Amino acid sequence: MKNWKRMLLSLAISVGLLSSAVPAMAAPQQQPAVKVDNQVVQYSLGTPIIDKGTTLVPLRTTLQALDVKLKGTADDTIHVVVDGKTITLKGKLKQINGVTYAPIRVVGDAAGYKVSWDAKTRAVLLVSKETETAQAGGRGFMWEVESNGNTVYLVGSMHIADDSFYPLREEFEEAFAEADYLGVEIDISKAADEAQQKLILDLGSYQDGTTLKDHVSSETYTKLGDILKKNGLEPNALDAFKPWVAESTLASLKSATAGYEASAGVDLYFIQKAIESKIPVIELESYESQLGMFNDFSKELQEETLKATLDNFDVLDDSVNQMAEMWKTGSDEQLLELTNNFSDNEEYNKAMLIDRNIGMADKIDGYLKSDEKEEYFIVVGAAHYLGEHGIVKLLEDKGYTVERK
Template sequence: MKQWKRVLLSLTISAGLLASAVPAMAAPQGTAVKVDNQAVKYTAGAPIVEKGTTLVPLRTTLDALDAKLASTTDDSITAIVNGKTITLKSKLVRINGVTYAPIRIVGDAAGYEVRWDKATRTVLLVSKGGATETAQTGGRGFMWEVQNNGNTVYLVGSMHIADKSFYPLRPEFEEAFAEADYLGVEIDLSKAADEEQQKLVLSLGSYQDGTTLKDHVSSETYSKLGDILKKKGLEPNALDAFKPWVVETTLASLKSTAVGLEASSGVDLYFIQKAIERKIPVIELESYQSQLGMFNDFSKELQEKTLRSTIDNFDVLDNTVNQMAEMWKTGNDKQLLELTNTFSTDEEYNKAMLVDRNIGMADKIDGYLKTGKGEEYFIVVGAAHYLGDHGIVKLLEDKGYKVERK
């Protein structure tokens, strides 16, 4: 299998880069809300996204859902839906005199399925049972279960980039998460836009010594990159400030976005948003520093080789993105293992991307299983971390645990 396929597979492994390291190419659009395809008109305030959660003006949204607001406290909402009084547990936010609440909690409680249309940046509230497609699941995905001394850990393989066709997830995912005491992820993507993280990206991913990308890659690589950027309507020197590993990720992101897959719809961010709404702790198995530092520490030769592979195969990357999406939806272990094994063609790349990180994550999961507190952990990391001789499943089995595919 060609080396360049590792580039897109890495997007299913390293969440941090896709969400925070890729330079912004355009100003973000506002967020809209539709109820059964009817746009909600907000006259006081507008929907906002805060730390990965979409907040909406409460009263206007309830009116659009044919629900009436009865009362509110600092952390709950009482509303009347279809003649029934319901209480929603959610922290409310006051902005310029307008009360805001998480759209997912409000929509779920009112009997709507909540979806995200990344192309139009629209939250879609669809009446449950109102369309046949709502009864179908987006895919099988990857999930394993491990138990020890009263503790349960669910291991979920994420696609960090996805679209609405991945949802709704099959019931086993939602049921396991509903009972979880903790959500574990590689890094908390809801913090990606924080000033601290952005400073870290710039300090590690851009040149600080007065040089530019042109000074660090061959003239042929730089010229071919310029051709691609021009075709995308950008200046050929648009990425000059950034190191090869950031440029490579940017190109892969352009391709994944072109076929409709984005980090905003990724499986890990989906559960991070739900954890924030449920107010359960989000624990990080890694950190922004460790993920970005790993890429930054790649040798100069490896950085250019990987960038060049992406450039040379740019026109066919979208096919591989779609293949990976299908792999996730069908839960095809064989295909996942084949893709994971492509990392082994380069010792430096494989050791950093998989071997060392898998050991660290497996050790943390081992610790969760040994607390003896009767707790449940829902762990969501890139799917390619689980299988193979150096995968998390094998590492846990080597520690004596029984790992069951769900």
């Protein structure tokens, strides 16, 4: 059965300048360090110096640390081999006590490293592309659509995440910085509002005097109680709530133990940035529509999903870890595979994806047809974008070109 993966998917992706002008030779305490992917380079011959605002480093040792082969030097020309290709660099070479020095930025840039200055630790930092990608939280999912002078960026969110997702790669931040509007499924920064809490209680709890025990099998109810007790809760803690609330509570509990929380989710991250930058936040859906969808699931589907969560409770955190890695690698193939897990239940697939995708695609279509010539940064669960009924396909069917970024 794929329905437990389907449930997890809906939870996880649905709910520096060199400032010193004093040569280090004149002031040994001012000598900078050089770090390659956070590892300090140890120099046996010579040490890095700052000469008229430029950091010079012993060439041969630095190239070895960067895994770059020195082919030769002549005057101000350096020949090196990077990834099997010979590259000629122009830099002001300097001989100090028989050691050849070269500007660190020239060498680092040529080797494909990001070069920066950390004033606090007085260190030149060289970061490889692989490390930069890992530090940036990963590739994630983003597409771009342009029409009529308007630009829409489509970002696939993980609604629950952890600190390892951040900082996001520059393309996300640059696109958001130009946005006139942030679009999200719902503005979850309002989740704690009294009105929203009342709505959850009104829809998610029984109003007729019955309890959860009256609506699920004895087997499901007993297993729920056992798991609640093992997690420090009373076995009847969720009696007042419907199966869809119980299932969501358990999944959130398990994902939190794995370190993933909504407070670190990609959509909330951008909502908070929009609030700080006073960028209008527009909702493609509403709390009423989302909660109503779950509440309208048939009794059979609600218990099926709850039971799947109970049966797989011990491995849910591993599965969330896998989906987090899928997001970081930005694999369209893995995302599509996960999205297709919705299709094993027609009722669930229609409600969670098909109907909602149509509604969101229609709103995005409206943004693209606007005469305002503005930029929209749209962040919704990544599961909504790919597949036969995904937003990308729906927009392409409307005649738009959607480009993966």
